[in-house]
Amino acid sequence: MSLGFGVAIYFVIWWIVLFAILPFGVRTSEEVGEASNAGFAESAPHKPKMLLKILATTIVSGIVFAGIYAIIVHHVITLDEIPFFPRYERVQEAG
Template structure:
């Protein structure tokens, strides 16, 4: 696997994992019972925690990428 190919595979894995991680721990304005902010959707998250989720995504994607790289190298694809 070339460096460019590895980066491309990691990029795809990272975005896939991000979409899987995004819904965890999200509480909407309606669920928390806080006053609805005018102009926002009641289902909008109160605290999305995107930095924390990006870090978690990076760690999980690195683990998945290591497994993919190992399989790729082991079978000499």
């Protein structure tokens, strides 16, 4: 796996995990018991804790990337081990 390919895969994983983690622990001002600020939507989070979510996203993305790296580079899972993939015969080179 080249460095560019690894960075691209990590970037995609990071964004997917970020969008999965964003809703955790979100409370609106109404749910907290405070009045919402003027100019903000009523559904806006009271305190989104973005730094904590970015840190959690980075850690979870690193774990997921390590698993995908192991699958791609070390052939932990091969395509032949996936049950619903079609089976093809290997072609022997003439020589």
